[in-house]
Amino acid sequence: MALKVLVGCKRVIDYAVKIRIKPDKLGVVTEGVKHSMNPFDEIAVEEAMRMKERKLVNEIIVVSCGPAQAMETIRTALAMGADRGIHVEIPVDKMDTFQPLHVSKVLAKLAEKEKVDIVMLGKLAIDDDSNQTAQMTASLLDWPQGVFASKIDKTDAGLEIIREVDGGLETIRTTLPAVLSADLRLNEPRYATLPNIMKAKKKKVEKMTPADLGVDMAPRIQIVSVEDPPVREAGQTVADVDDLVAKLKEKGFSSA
């Protein structure tokens, strides 16, 4: 009874890049900037691969929504061992208004179309930090959710998941099918090796649009402005403790 997994991967600005705000203050500069797969999505792909190696899963389908360059992300996932890909094409000028709710609707439609048992996502994307897609996808499908997973095991009835929560670790059991999201300590992803990168070039990638899946792209959220955090002001050196106390009083930090 091997399972089918749909893994979502997002192409984001690489975590090491210094972000710059666009002059119109409505977004960040993405032209000519290094992009890579969202790190949490790498962990998701890796977990799917490990389940495949344990013979729990027999097919991994990777999906990415975005412009032409999203293909790079799909190829990376294929090089890590995913079996085939789906590229949901979003034109570049529509990317600013393409939001987690739309992604969730796309994933929900694909999960039903491909009859998958698990939808596996990263817990959040490092560009928008939304942490919404897994939860909304589960809700749209009316499937159980195991989010912030740091360990996933198969049981007779479904899955046992250990989640990282503020107070520590929470163990839950769900039935299948289910939506899961990967947290940082779930695993350490493998690197794509050259032979696998070459093999990945031959794997099948299907292309489609949100319209093909009946998903409407109208934005629900409008970005009002994007700004840099305030510039750090210069400090003031004080001569001695008395001076420090006087300055603190002056600035209203002391009640005395």
Added chain:
Amino acid sequence: AIMRGVPQLLSRARLVRVGFSASEPVLAVQAGILQPDKFTQTFVQIRGLKSSKVISQAPLTAVDIADSGKQLKQELEAIVGPGNVSSGESVVLQHGQDEGPHPGKSPDIVVFPSSTEEVSEVCKICTRHNTPIIPYGTGTGLEGGISAVEGGVCVNVSKNMNKILQIHQEDFSAVVQPGISREMLNQEVRSDGLWFPVDPGADASVCGMCATGASGTNAVRYGTMKENCLNLEVVLADGRIIHTAGIGSRPKKSSAGYNLTSLFLGSEGTLGIITSATVCLHAIPESVAAAVVGFPTVQNAVDTVVMTLQCSVPMARMELLDEVQMKACNEYSGLSYPETPHLFLEFHGSESEVESQTETVRDIAADNEGGEFQWAVQQEDRTKLWTARHRAYYADIALRPGCRSLTTDVCVPVSALPDLVTATKADIAEHGLIGPMVGHVGDGNFHTMLLFDPADPEEFRKCKEVANKMARSAIALGGTCTGEHGVGQGKMVLLEEQFGKDGIDVMRQIKGALDPQQLMNPGKVFSRN
């Protein structure tokens, strides 16, 4: 002729004023040491004149010194911009001290150029002012290589020159500037299925690794910096920019001209400043397995290594940790290894290759009284297995909180290793020191971390004694006093012993040809005469 000769005679003085007396052949020279905050008298002995006699001397005023320092600073600012020149106390302090145990001397000025051309102009200015030039990458060296022993200008080439200039996936090479560290390079190329395998532990600048001829745990299979560098762009003291293997060249092999790449690799900043390096990349192995096995004695462990190499097993990593090191690791990382010598091993290849390599080595280890053979394949399990080795240095420092370590670095032919290790351990015990040992046994290279209390000069002296004895034994056994850390300041005497006077004189001649004013990183590798 005298005017041309004088700057060379003044060892570290800057010529401020020269006067000639019409009646006698007297050269009146005022010279100052470039130290903006204090001034010293300099007695100038002028050779080559009929008589050399100091007729009168007068201390330079603080204004004279400050003026000459100020002018140098202004000229540097004109090239790199005022924001990229600093003589601030904390800045110069940071740029004179590396991660080794020897206290470093601060330079007078630190500059942060943004291009090879700026580096070239900076060198020309320093040459005109007869000021030492000290290249600076990440400051992660261990031999005091960046200490400005004669003051001068520290050229920090990593802050603003931090681009990967080219990556050639199919040719397995990359061209990087000094600000790119090996972890940064690896992060960049991993999505292409490639990696840069020279791993000295610290996240060092790749160009800095070229300067010291660095190596690391993977050398047994992938080689050191020397085997992984195709070309260097170097700025000489006089500002000339050269490419050691040819302009833009990056073939896998070449018979063209003198091997200048080899000359500059490991020259520790004494011949020029490396402003870009073309390095080799390798394919990320398909499969990686890690193993750990303990032995009753170091001899058993080293015998295992020798036999493994003789069986031509293409080991990727072979690290020896002695029982003192294992104890330190247990305490620091909360592990429970038996306190005996251990080998930490890594196998690279296809899945079947890794499996068969592991089997072969498991059998060899068992034949040599090896204990439990633990091994792992998953990334995090391998990381956990190797934790002891990765944190070895910090575990050592934690053995005696507050202490520092004099890390030795000898390398001998592998057959000589067991005897040298045994003799060294006896010597360490005899001197009453704590010296955990970590070795790249596959290369015959091992490090002892000789711990000393920084407030106890006698203990440091004992460490030096053990270190020097070890190095001399290594040289006598056909090895070298430094396998990967470089000579810096601490091993200059040992280098003379290793090469003999004629060998070092040849090095001096080469240095004299490329750096006649002796400005490039003075006081390192070998003495002036």
